[in-house]
Amino acid sequence: MCWGESSGAWHATLAGLHAADRVASVSLIEPNGVIARTPWRALLKVIRFGGNTTDEGWRKMAEWLTPGVTMTDVERATAKASQGYRIAAGWARPLKDAELESFAPPLLAIYGGASVVSDPVAARRRLAERLPSAEVEVYPGTGHGVRGQVPDEVMARIVEFLARHDTAVRLDR
Known part of the structure; x- marks a missing residue:
């Protein structure tokens, strides 16, 4: 099993693409820029937010990404600490x-x-055309922080997927 959320979805995708013999399945949560392009307006807004790294700037970005969900102090501290991190695998790009x-x-x-930051309609269409065995789940009314907004539904869906595909994983512990 390999899974990733947001930019971590890019890393999980690379593992599935280049080490398929070592990965039983791949679950991607809000894989912006991996299946379908991230909208330009979203990229420009992220760059703009990146110039305002105050607590208020982080609050505004979080509200834009997932309206109605407030970042905790720990989440904000983690986001601030990650600012200097540079991704060795590069930024996500749509798979060819x-x-x-x-x-x-x-x-x-x-x-x-x-x-x-994602285009679920375009992603679903592209997966149907290029990888019809892929499963796509879209949760209406949720934003980029879908796992935080509807955690029970998202985790139940992942567990159900794992139960069918990751035979070595025991999910009853």
């Missing part, structure tokens, strides 16, 4: 058609229906 078509592990992609 051939990469998507050759993706071997079972794939689950979960999206917030009202996400500002």
Whole structure:
């Protein structure tokens, strides 16, 4: 099992793409920029937020990403601490058609229906065309923080997916 959320979805995707023999399945939560392009307006807004790294700036970005959800002090401190992190694997980019078509592990992609950084409609369409075995779940009314907004539903969906695809994983512990 390999899973990732937001930019971590890019890392999980790379593991599934380049080490498929070591990955039983891949679950992606809000994989912005991996299946479908991140909208330009979202990229520009993230850059703008990046210039305002105050607590108020982080609050505004979190509210934009997931309206109605307030960042905790720990989440804000973690986000601030991560500012200097540089991703060795580079930033997410949409998989090429051939990469998507050759993706071997079972794939689950979960999206917030009202996400500002992902395009669930385009992602679902692209997966249906290029990797029809992929499973896509879209939670209406949720944003980029879909796992935090509807944690029981998202985790139940992932556990159900794992139960079907990761035979070595015991989910009854």
